[in-house]
Amino acid sequence: MTRTRFAPSPTGPLHLGHAWAAMVADEAGDMLLRIEDIDRQRSRHEWEAAIYDDLRWLGLDWPEPVMRQSERMAAYGAALDALWAQGLLYPCTCNRRDILAAASAPQEGAPLLGPDGIVYPGTCRSASRTGPRPNGVALRLDAAAVDDLRWTERGAPRTMEAGAFREGIGDVVLARRDFGTSYHLAVVVDDAAQGIDLVTRGADLEEATPIHVALQGLLGLATPDYLHQDLVRDRDGKRLAKRDDARSIASYRAAGWSAERLKTRLRDSRIAPY
Ligand code: GLU
Ligand code: ZN
Numbered sequence: 001m002t003r004t005r006f007a008p009s010p011t012g013p014l015h016l017g018h019a020w021a022a023m024v025a026d027e028a029g030d031m032l033l034r035i036e037d038i039d040r041q042r043s044r045h046e047w048e049a050a051i052y053d054d055l056r057w058l059g060l061d062w063p064e065p066v067m068r069q070s071e072r073m074a075a076y077g078a079a080l081d082a083l084w085a086q087g088l089l090y091p092c093t094c095n096r097r098d099i100l101a102a103a104s105a106p107q108e109g110a111p112l113l114g115p116d117g118i119v120y121p122g123t124c125r126s127a128s129r130t131g132p133r134p135n136g137v138a139l140r141l142d143a144a145a146v147d148d149l150r151w152t153e154r155g156a157p158r159t160m161e162a163g164a165f166r167e168g169i170g171d172v173v174l175a176r177r178d179f180g181t182s183y184h185l186a187v188v189v190d191d192a193a194q195g196i197d198l199v200t201r202g203a204d205l206e207e208a209t210p211i212h213v214a215l216q217g218l219l220g221l222a223t224p225d226y227l228h229q230d231l232v233r234d235r236d237g238k239r240l241a242k243r244d245d246a247r248s249i250a251s252y253r254a255a256g257w258s259a260e261r262l263k264t265r266l267r268d269s270r271i272a273p274y
Contacts, residue, residue: 001029001030002028002029002030002197002198003029003030003032003194003195003196003197003198004025004026004028004029004030004031004032004196004197004198004199004200005025005031005032005033005034005191005194005196005199005200006018006021006022006025006026006031006032006033006034006055006062006200007033007034007035007036007187007190007201008021008022008035008036008051009035009036009037009039009042009043010035010036010037010043010044010045010047010048010050010051011039011042011043011044011047012047012245013047013050013054013245013248013249013250013251014050014051014054014055014248014249014250015232015240015241015244015247015248015249016232016240016247016249016252016262016266016272017202017231017232017239017240018054018249019054019058019232019249019262019263019266020229020230020232020266020270021200021201021202021229022055022058022060023058023060023263023266023267024200024227024229025200026060028198028200028227029197029198030063031060031062032062032063032067032194032196033055033062033066033067034066034067034068034069034190034194035048035051035066035067035068035069035070036069036183036186036187037068037069037070038069038070038179038181038182038183038186039179040070040179041178043070050250053250054249054250054253057249057253057259058249058259058262058263059259059263067190067193067194069186069190072186072189072190072193073180073181075189075190075193076175076180076181076185076186076189077180077181079185079188079189079219080133080139080174080175080181080185081133082219083141083174083218083219084129084133084139086145086218087129087142088141088142088145088218089129089133089139089140089141089142089174089175090124090125090126090127090128090129090139090140090142090171091124091127091128091134091137091138091139091140092120092123092124092127092137092138092139092140092171092173093124093137093138094120094123094124098123099118099120099121099123100118102121102123103118103119103120103121105121108121112167112168112170114168114169114170114172114207115169115172115207115208115211116169116172116173116208119167119168119169119170120140120170120171120172122170122171124140125142125171135180136177137177138173138175138176138177139173139174139175140171140172140173140174141171141172141174141214141215141218142171143165143166143169143170143171143172144166145218146162146165146166146214146217146218147162147214147217148160148161148162149161149162149165149210149213149214149217150213150223151209151210151213151223151225151226152225152226153206153209153225153226153227153228154226154227155225158209160210160213165210165214169210169211172184172211174215183208184208184211184212184215185215187212188212188215188216188219188221189219189221191212191224192216192219192221192222196224197224197225198224198225198226198227199224199225199226199227200226200227200228200229201228201229202228202229202231203228203229203230203231204231204239205228206226206228209226209228230270231270232247232266232270232271232272233270233271233272234247234271234272235271235272235274240272246274247272249262252273
């Protein structure tokens with residue numbers, strides 16, 4: 001059986017987009033649950049408890065124990081060590097303003113936007129990569145190490161050439177100064193550790209997928225299949241956001257919706273009822 005996962009962050013109420021993501025994961029295979037709580041500032045135990053309530057109310061279940069990213073720092077450290085030992089990472093001390101200034105320099109043209117914002121202009125690329133892996137500083141991947149990429153989306157082949165990765169995505173941060181890891185690194189290490197065959201998630205993360213495929217290659221991990229599902233939108237076509245409490249699963253439940261009715265609604269249309 002295909003193994004899938006639902007990987008919410010406990011930083012607010014789950015909304016209809018999360019309900020749809022969990023339904024897709026559940027219907028596509030055996031769904032594992034992972035709590036993505038590396039952002040210790042924004043993650044709350046109450047939100048984690050609310051995730052379990054909402055998913056149970058939707059009629060979903062999952063095997064225990066649930067994986068929690070906050071308990072996995074050693075695994076992320078080991079992956080960073082492996083990349084550092086190969087000379088693929090470098091420390092970066094730039095702040096947002098430095099990056100914007102360097103990327104907007106006259107010879108650079110207009111700053112290019114990648115999945116993580118402005119494509120890093122490479123200011124710190126010549127920083128030392130020897131000695132023990134530095135802590136308390138951001139570490140970037142040297143995109144020159146990335147080969148041509150291949151993966152599948154909804155069963156169809158996708159590719160990205162190494163040059164397109166370097167120019168359009170660039171040297172992404174794999175360890176944030178404040179977290180000691182990053183979403184990209186953690187998601188790749190954990191999808192592999194959980195033996196995920198098919199990653200299902202919202203279309204907003206589709207453009208980050210080449211980063212994940214690149215990391216799988218550099219870390220010697222298998223690349224799962226990907227399926228990015230439609231985002232749930234409001235009637236104006238705007239995608240729902242975490243702070244959109246009015247569209248939370250809990251609020252529909254409080255308004256008397258049954259789980260079956262809500263699920264039918266989501267299957268029929270990815271437009272929030274109100
Ligand atoms: N934790 C992410 C979120 O809450 C999802 C990450 C993923 O599915 O890869 O949107
Ligand atoms: Zn820098």
